[in-house]
Amino acid sequence: MNPAFLKQAIELAIxxxxxxGGPFGALVAKDGAVVATGANQVTSANDPTAHAxxxxxxxACKALGSFQLSGCDLYSSCExxxxxxxxxxWARPARVFFAAxxxxxxxxxxxxxxxxxxxxxxxxxxxxxxxxxxEPDAGAPxxxxxxxxxxxxx
Amino acid sequence: MNPAFLKQAIELAIxxxxxxGGPFGALVAKDGAVVATGANQVTSANDPTAHAxxxxxxxACKALGSFQLSGCDLYSSCExxxxxxxxxxWARPARVFFAAxxxxxxxxxxxxxxxxxxxxxxxxxxxxxxxxxxEPDAGAPxxxxxxxxxxxxx
Numbered sequence: 247m248n249p250a251f252l253k254q255a256i257e258l259a260i261x262x263x264x265x266x267g268g269p270f271g272a273l274v275a276k277d278g279a280v281v282a283t284g285a286n287q288v289t290s291a292n293d294p295t296a297h298a299x300x301x302x303x304x305x306a307c308k309a310l311g312s313f314q315l316s317g318c319d320l321y322s323s324c325e326x327x328x329x330x331x332x333x334x335x336w337a338r339p340a341r342v343f344f345a346a347x348x349x350x351x352x353x354x355x356x357x358x359x360x361x362x363x364x365x366x367x368x369x370x371x372x373x374x375x376x377x378x379x380x381e382p383d384a385g386a387p388x389x390x391x392x393x394x395x396x397x398x399x400x
Numbered sequence: 401m402n403p404a405f406l407k408q409a410i411e412l413a414i415x416x417x418x419x420x421g422g423p424f425g426a427l428v429a430k431d432g433a434v435v436a437t438g439a440n441q442v443t444s445a446n447d448p449t450a451h452a453x454x455x456x457x458x459x460a461c462k463a464l465g466s467f468q469l470s471g472c473d474l475y476s477s478c479e480x481x482x483x484x485x486x487x488x489x490w491a492r493p494a495r496v497f498f499a500a501x502x503x504x505x506x507x508x509x510x511x512x513x514x515x516x517x518x519x520x521x522x523x524x525x526x527x528x529x530x531x532x533x534x535e536p537d538a539g540a541p542x543x544x545x546x547x548x549x550x551x552x553x554x
Contacts, residue, residue, distance in 0.1 A: 252533055259541035263548055269541035289552040292467045294490040295454050304447050313446045323541055325532065328519065329486025334528060335515045336448040336483060342530040345538035354542035355553060361489045365482065365519060374488060376496040378479065379406055384499035387413035387423035387477050388508035394417055398443040399509060 247343050251275050251321040256345055258285045259298070259323035266290065269354065272298035272322040274306035274315060274339065281318060282306040298322060299330035303337045313400055315339040324351050327358040328365055336400070401497050405429050405475040410499055412439045413452070413477035420444065423508065426452035426476040428460035428469060428493065435472060436460040452476060453484035457491045467554055469493040478505050481512040482519055490554070 251273055258271025268286030275281060284302030288294055299322055307313055318339040324346040326334060334342060348358035369376040391397060405427055412425025422440030429435060438456030442448055453476055461467055472493040478500040480488060488496060502512035523530035545551060 247531070247533060249533075249535075252535055253537070256535065256537050256540060260544050263541060263544040263551075266550075266552060268554065269545035271541070288467050288490070288554045292461050292465060293458050294461060294467050294469075294492075294554065295449065295457060295487045297490075300449050303449060307446050307448060311446060313442050313448045315448075323538075325523070326530070327486055327490075328482050329484075329490060331519060331530075332481055332483025332486060332515055333449045334530075335511060335518065336442070336451075336481075338448075339528065342528060343533050344530065345533060345535040346542065347532060350539060350542060354545055357489060361486055362519070364489065365485060365516070369479070374493065374496060376480070376485075376488075376498065377401070378501060379401060379403075379497050379499060381403075381406055381410065381499040383407070383410050384477075385504060386410060387417060387425070388500065388504060390414050390417040391423035391508055396420075397417075398420060400422065400442045400448065 248275065248278070251280070251319075252343055252345055254280075254283070255321045255323045258283055262286050262298075270298040270322070270324055272302040272320060274302050274318050274320050276318045282309050295329065297327065297330050299326050300333050303333055307337065313337075319343065324348070325358070327351070327356075328361050402429065402432070405434070405473075406497055406499055408434075408437070409475045409477045412437055416440050416452075422451075424452040424476070424478055426456040426474060428456050428472050428474050430472045436463050449483065451481065451484050453480050454487050457487055461491065467491075473497065478502070479512070481505070481510075482515050
């Protein structure tokens with residue numbers, strides 16, 4: 247763990263507030279060097295997925311020319327929300343270090359803890375209800391995927 | 401629920417496989433019309449966050465000029481993974497309709513169910529360990545945020 251990288255993530259978060267963005271910053275490091283930095287761009291980019299971790303994962307993947315962050319560490323000013331936690335699992339860095347907790351984010355008015363609780367509920371009972379619709383072709387995309395012998399898995 | 405939109409999401413997923421992408425498609429509809437469509441672009445765009453739902457949320461927000469999908473429905477060929485579920489909560493559409501389950505995605509080789517299980521574990525015990533580092537400045541970004549009287553919440 248490099249404390250300077252965590253401090254830099256926090257500074258990115260503070261700078262983001264100065265620009266009118268959300269109070270979150272993150273960076274990706276590999277072999278002791280910074281690969282990419284990112285900050286929250288939800289309202290500036292009209293992109294609800296543009297959390298600091300998602301932004302920095304995208305940028306680091308661009309810099310490395312890969313859809314995987316193998317051997318990288320992700321530093322974030324705050325504990326990842328469920329979206330960012332999922333993004334981290336798909337990007338597969340080695341480790342994650344964060345400063346503030348998701349409870350602190352919630353105290354500042356963000357939905358992080360609320361969303362963690364929603365995940366545990368049955369899909370159709372969530373505040374955004376999610377319905378599984380019976381559809382005979384539901385498995386067709388996976389069948390096509392498994393038939394494709396030269397598929398690129400991820 | 402419009403069955404034609406769900407069928408279209410499945411067709412987008414099958415078409416994605418044909419292009420070498422992952423077997424997932426999604427669309428956002430509002431007032432009976434399609435706002436945006438999307439398909440998985442993880443390997444084609446070197447972006448592990450480019451799942452169909454994330455892609456279509458970004459595109460729909462761009463089309464609507466908003467970081468919220470109020471009054472919209474999201475149709476997906478498959479149940480959202482935790483990343484996409486989180487993205488949906490941040491975008492706040494009215495409802496989600498999906499065809500295949502995350503168990504079917506897992507049977508086709510994807511990590512969806514695995515990631516749902518990882519979320520329930522203590523952060524430091526996950527296969528990608530996530531460490532909360534004691535840092536005196538951890539709360540500084542939130543303090544700056546709450547001090548900013550003209551902040552744009554989301």
